[in-house]
Structures are given as structure tokens and as C-alpha cells.
Amino acid sequence: MEPSETEAGILEIFQKNATPSEEKPLTRSTSISELGIASIDIYEILFAIEDRFGIEIDEKDFTIGVDTTIGDLLSYVEGRQHSSLAS
Amino acid sequence: MRPHERGRRVGVTGIGVVSSFGDDATLFWEAISAGRCGIATNDFLPDKLPGVRTAAFVSGYDPARHFSAAQADRLAAFTQFAMVAAREAVRDAGLEVPMPNGDRAAIIIGTSGGGVEVQEEGYHRLFERNLSSVSPTTVMRAMYNAPASQLSMAFGIRGPVLCTSTACSSAGHAIALAYWLVRGGVVDVAVCGGSELVRNFGVLKAWEAMRVLSKGLCRPFSAERDGCVLGEGAGIVVLEDLDGAHRRGAKVYCEMVGAGMSSDASDLIMPNVEGPSLAMRAALADGGLSSGDIDHINAHGTGTERNDVVEAEAINRVFGEHTAGIWVSATKSMHGHGLGAAGGLEFAATCLAVHHQLVPPTINVEETDPQCRVTLVRNVARPRPIRAAMSNSLAFGGLNTSLVVAQA
Numbered sequence: 001m002e003p004s005e006t007e008a009g010i011l012e013i014f015q016k017n018a019t020p021s022e023e024k025p026l027t028r029s030t031s032i033s034e035l036g037i038a039s040i041d042i043y044e045i046l047f048a049i050e051d052r053f054g055i056e057i058d059e060k061d062f063t064i065g066v067d068t069t070i071g072d073l074l075s076y077v078e079g080r081q082h083s084s085l086a087s
Numbered sequence: 088m089r090p091h092e093r094g095r096r097v098g099v100t101g102i103g104v105v106s107s108f109g110d111d112a113t114l115f116w117e118a119i120s121a122g123r124c125g126i127a128t129n130d131f132l133p134d135k136l137p138g139v140r141t142a143a144f145v146s147g148y149d150p151a152r153h154f155s156a157a158q159a160d161r162l163a164a165f166t167q168f169a170m171v172a173a174r175e176a177v178r179d180a181g182l183e184v185p186m187p188n189g190d191r192a193a194i195i196i197g198t199s200g201g202g203v204e205v206q207e208e209g210y211h212r213l214f215e216r217n218l219s220s221v222s223p224t225t226v227m228r229a230m231y232n233a234p235a236s237q238l239s240m241a242f243g244i245r246g247p248v249l250c251t252s253t254a255c256s257s258a259g260h261a262i263a264l265a266y267w268l269v270r271g272g273v274v275d276v277a278v279c280g281g282s283e284l285v286r287n288f289g290v291l292k293a294w295e296a297m298r299v300l301s302k303g304l305c306r307p308f309s310a311e312r313d314g315c316v317l318g319e320g321a322g323i324v325v326l327e328d329l330d331g332a333h334r335r336g337a338k339v340y341c342e343m344v345g346a347g348m349s350s351d352a353s354d355l356i357m358p359n360v361e362g363p364s365l366a367m368r369a370a371l372a373d374g375g376l377s378s379g380d381i382d383h384i385n386a387h388g389t390g391t392e393r394n395d396v397v398e399a400e401a402i403n404r405v406f407g408e409h410t411a412g413i414w415v416s417a418t419k420s421m422h423g424h425g426l427g428a429a430g431g432l433e434f435a436a437t438c439l440a441v442h443h444q445l446v447p448p449t450i451n452v453e454e455t456d457p458q459c460r461v462t463l464v465r466n467v468a469r470p471r472p473i474r475a476a477m478s479n480s481l482a483f484g485g486l487n488t489s490l491v492v493a494q495a
Contacts, residue, residue, distance in 0.1 A: 016157050043223035050220070 006053065006081065007074050013048045014070060017041055028071030032064050049073075055080040093375070094270040098332045098339040098495060099438045101180030101325030103172035103280075106422050106432060107318060109147035110171050112179070115432075116439045119421050119447045120468045126304055126316050126423055131286050138295035140302050143318035143423025144286045161224060162237065163202030165321075168428070169234035169282035170241065172321035177242060177278060180325040181337055185243025186276070193247040193274040194235045195265045196323070197257025197281035199427030202229030204287050234282055246274050255387070257281045258322060258430030259480035259488030263346035266490070269326050276331075280323035280431030291317070299391050305424070307388030307417030308395045308459040309452040315389040318423020322431025324438065339495040341441040344475065345374025351485030358394060363387075363401040363479065363487045370477065370489035371405075378406045381413055381491070383446050383476040385437040386461075388417020389424055398481060399459035414471060415461040416440075420450045430480040434490055437478040441492050445470045 003011070007028070014026050018035045037045070042064060046057050055077060062076045104111065107125030108118040118125060125143045129136060145168065150159040153171050162170070173196075177184060186192050205228040209221035227233065232250040239248045247268060251260040258281025265279035285291065294300060294317060301314035332339055347369025351362030371378065387398055395417075403410050418436045419425075425432050440446055445468050452465045475493040 016160075040223060040227070047220065047223055056219070 006078055009052050010049060010070060010074055010077065013045055013052065017045050026070065028069060028074060030070045032068050032070060032073065033066050049077060053077055053081060055084060095272055096329035097266055097269045097343045098327050098329040099324050099341050099343055099492065100327045100332050100337045100339055101176035101182070102340065102435050102438060103175030103179065103323045104320065104432065104435050105145055105148060105168040105172045106320040107143035107146050108422065112175060112435060115422070115435065119418050119436055120443070120445055122448045122450050122467055123421060124304065124450055125318070125421050131291065132288060135288070136291050136295055138298070139291050139300060141304065141316050142285065143316060145320050161228060163205050163228045163233060164284040165198055165200070165202060165282045166228070166233045166237055168284070168321035169196050169323065170237055172280065172282070172323040173238050173278050174241070176323045176325045180327065182276065182325065184241070188275065189243040189245045191246060191275045192242070192244040193265055193268050193277040194238050194244050195249055195251060195261040195277065195279045196234040196238065197251040197253070197261040197427050197430070198231050198234070199252060199254050199257050199283055200290060201231040202233065203284060203290050205229040207287060207289050238278060242278065244278065252427070253486045254482035254484050255424070255426055255429050256480040256482035256486045256488045257427035258434065259490060260348065262324065262430065262434055262490055263348060263488055265326050266343050266346050269328055275328045277326045278323060279326060280321065280434070281428040282321035282431070283319050283426045283428040285317045285319035285426065301390060304451040305390040305420045306451040307386065307390045307420055307449050308399065308415070308455055308461065308463050310454050310456040312390045312392065312395065312456070315391050315419065315424045318419070318425040319428060320425055320432065321428050322425070322433070322435045324431070324435060340438045341492040342495050343490070344493045345370045345376060345491035347371070347373055347489045349487045351487070353485060355484055358397045358481055358485065360397055360400045360404060362485055363398055363481050364404045366487035366489040367401065367405045367477065367479065370491050374491050376475065376491065379409045380475050381406065381477050382471065382473045383440060384413055384415045385433045385440070385476065385478040386415050386417045387479045387481040388419055388449065390417070390419065394481065395456065396458050398479065399461045403460055410460070411462055413462060414446045414464050414469070416447055416464045417449045418447055420452070430478070430488065433480070434478045437476050437490070438492055441473050441476050441494055444473055446473070
């Protein structure tokens with residue numbers, strides 16, 4: 001299945017900031033904390049995602065924990081996109 | 088003549104430049120020693136900047152040649168310029184990176200405006216697009232010490248690492264302080280100079296509003312001068328304990344022998360004669376030199392009506408009967424006024440002049456203004472024995488520096 005535009009966009013932003021290894025390409029199941037990204041860079045990635053998709057990531061609703069994957073972030077972003085469309 | 092009693096001798100062992108002539112000190116020297124003009128018609132929002140007719144913006148610079156896309160995103164332009172020039176200077180000096188004795192090394196990089204485009208990007212979001220947030224990396228990109236900190240990490244330098252911000256003397260102050268640190272034995276090596284971005288709407292608007300910009304070319308000390316022309320980039324040098332440099336067989340461009348600082352303490356914009364005189368005298372005294380020891384001055388020479396008259400008068404006051412024998416040049420006529428980078432670009436030019444025993448010219452000058460009683464090297468570089476040379480910076484705020492180098 002082709003990734004959605006949102007998924008491709010999020011992966012592209014991670015790709016640019018995380019320098020993933022060739023053996024383990026970034027996918028929906030990649031754990032964000034395992035990427036070893038500095039906290040400031042995580043904030044910059046979230047900021048870039050907000051900018052790209054015109055949404056706000058509310059820290060009350062979404063925080064990155066030990067097990068949080070790129071897929072979890074994608075689901076949250078898609079949810080925000082739908083709720084902003086509905087309103 | 089040598090200031091043995093003042094501490095260790097200090098050599099200039101590396102030079103790096105980003106300027107309107109490209110991202111390379113060799114291109115810079117080739118251009119200014121050939122009297123080429125790096126000033127062009129302003130191509131940046133010319134309709135919105137009617138008072139900025141000309142500029143010497145950095146050209147031939149491609150971030151992708153120096154940084155990955157992710158790195159470049161994290162570095163304001165003035166930091167990129169500083170890093171490119173500093174890498175060149177350290178490579179030129181033949182120093183190992185990361186430096187094995189990084190705790191015995193210093194970095195001092197001056198800037199006048201810092202990451203101006205980063206601040207502008209944030210304001211654009213907040214006030215024009217009515218967005219509620221700015222990039223989380225705004226502070227770390229915009230802060231004035233970003234170049235010093237980035238270079239500290241890049242070179243493994245862990246001693247004194249700081250930034251100076253004194254408008255157009257920012258780099259002069261940085262180099263003077265670094266010189267004293269090496270001479271005094273606090274560190275063995277110092278990477279120092281200045282960096283500036285000018286190709287920015289807010290910066291250019293602010294300078295346009297001051298009405299000090301030329302309608303065309305920069306003609307320092309000329310009767311036809313009508314203002315300064317902005318430039319940008321970075322000028323960075325490596326200063327090093329001379330004995331240590333000799334021991335490792337390093338090439339030495341010249342010896343740095345003195346530095347002086349002063350403040351006009353009178354007006355933010357209008358310079359007075361006493362301030363720069365004091366800085367030049369202090370630099371001579373610092374180096375144990377007399378007024379007859381200087382053969383060339385790279386003047387601050389902005390091309391504004393007031394600066395050039397005041398600086399020429401100050402030179403006469405300090406050097407007296409020796410003034411006519413000193414060959415004066417204002418290389419801003421070629422690379423523009425680089426603000427926080429200016430003192431670095433001009434110190435690089437001065438070191439290279441001493442190294443090559445060739446005085447670069449002041450271009451665009453037909454007749455020297457009779458009010459400016461200095462021996463101006465006009466339009467074409469001229470060879471001469473240069474025992475020692477001085478580089479002046481006179482900043483808004485009335486803050487002055489003079490740096491002196493001698494033949495190695």
C-alpha cells in the first residue's frame with residue numbers, strides 16, 4: 001500500500017533530522033526514542049510537522065514516551081487533520 | 088621592537104575568508120590585490136529598498152558544499168560563514184582537528200547583528216502570519232555566540248570561547264583579545280575574527296534609514312565619496328604561540344605585535360579624532376613600537392564624509408612627520424563594509440599584505456580629498472617593503488580598535 005501524503009511527509013521530516021541507518025529504514029513501527037534524537041531536535045521535528053500540516057500538537061494530548069512510534073504520531077496528526085476539517 | 092617583555096611572540100598561521108569574492112581566502116587576496124570591485128547593483132528586493140543601490144553580498148557560496156541539509160537548517164547564515172572561514176583558517180594552519188590540546192585553545196568570534204534572519208523569520212510568523220509559535224531552535228540559531236560554540240564543538244576547543252559584539256569593531260575586539268590571550272600564555276592557539284549577514288530585509292532597511300549608504304561605489308578618502316557600501320561574510324585567523332608554530336614547522340604569514348582599544352566617549356554616531364588616535368597609540372605602545380615603524384595602514388575608511396576626514400586627521404595626529412611615508416588603503420572599496428566581519432576581513436588583508444609585501448589599493452578614487460592628508464594607494468596595488476602594518480576599526484558607538492602585525 002502506498003503511504004498517505006501525511007505519512008510520507010512525516011517520514012520525510014524524520015529522515016532529514018534523524019539520519020537513520022541503512023539497515024533499519026524509518027517506518028511506522030520505528031520507536032521515536034530509539035532514534036536517539038536530542039530533545040531540541042524532537043521539538044523541531046514536531047514544529048516542522050505542525051507547519052507542514054497546519055495543525056497544533058497539544059502536549060496535553062500527545063507526548064512522546066518510551067514506546068511511542070512514528071505510527072502513533074501519524075495517527076495523532078491524522079486525527080487532528082480530521083478534527084480541523086470537521087470544525 | 089619585539090615585545091619580549093610583554094609575553095610570548097604570536098604568529099598568524101592560518102587565514103580563512105568568506106566574502107563577495109567567494110568562500111576562500113585565496114580568491115579574496117587575488118581579487119583585492121588586483122584591485123577588483125566586489126560591489127554590485129543591489130539585487131535583493133531592490134523595489135523595496137530604494138536607498139540600497141549597491142552592495143557586496145557574499146557570492147559563490149553554496150551551503151550544500153559545506154553542510155548537510157539538516158546541519159544547514161540549524162545554522163544561521165552568520166554562523167555558516169564563520170564556520171566555513173574558520174575551517175579554512177585551521178586547515179591552512181595545518182592544525183589537527185579535534186585539537187589534542189583543546190583546553191589550551193580559545194575561540195573569539197565577533198558579530199554585530201547575529202542571526203538576524205532567524206529573528207525575522209520568528210517575527211514574520213508571530214506578527215504577519217498570526218501564528219502562535221516559533222521554531223524551537225530560534226534561540227540557538229540566533230544567539231550571537233552560536234559561531235563560537237559551534238566551532239568549539241567542531242574543533243574540540245575547550246578553553247575560553249566567547250563572542251564580542253561592538254558593531255563594526257566586533258572582529259577587531261575579538262582579534263585583540265585573542266592576541267592578548269596567546270601572548271599572555273593563557274592559551275597556545277586562538278581562532279578569532281568576525282562574521283556577519285547583511286543580505287536581509289530588516290538589516291538593509293535599518294541601514295537605508297541612516298542615509299549613510301552610497302548611491303554607487305565606495306570611494307574612501309576620495310573627494311567624490313558619497314557614503315559606504317555594505318558587505319558581509321567572515322574573516323577568521325589562527326593566532327599561535329610563535330615558538331610553538333616554529334617547532335611544528337608551520338607557515339607563518341606574519342607576527343602579530345600589538346593591539347589597542349579605545350572609546351570616543353562622546354557620541355554614538357559622530358566619530359571624534361581623539362578616540363581612534365588613542366587606539367592607534369595604544370596599539371603602538373602595546374607592541375613597543377614607535378610611529379616610524381609602520382609602513383602601511385589598512386584604514387577603517389568607510390567612504391562616508393565624516394569617517395574618512397576624522398580617521399585621516401587621527402592618523403596625522405599619531406604619526407606626525409611619518410604620516411606621508413605610510414601607505415594607506417581602504418579595502419572596503421572592494422569588499423564593502425562587512426560590519427561585524429569588517430575587522431576580520433581587513434585584518435586578513437593586512438596580514439596578507441605584509442606576507443606578500445604588497446599594499447592592496449583603495450579603488451574608485453580619482454583624486455584624494457585634500458581634507459584627508461594621507462598617502463593613499465589608489466586603484467592599483469603597489470609593492471613595497473612592509474616592516475609593520477596596522478588595521479583600524481572605528482565602530483558606531485564610538486568604539487575603536489587598532490591591530491598591528493609585522494613581517495615574520
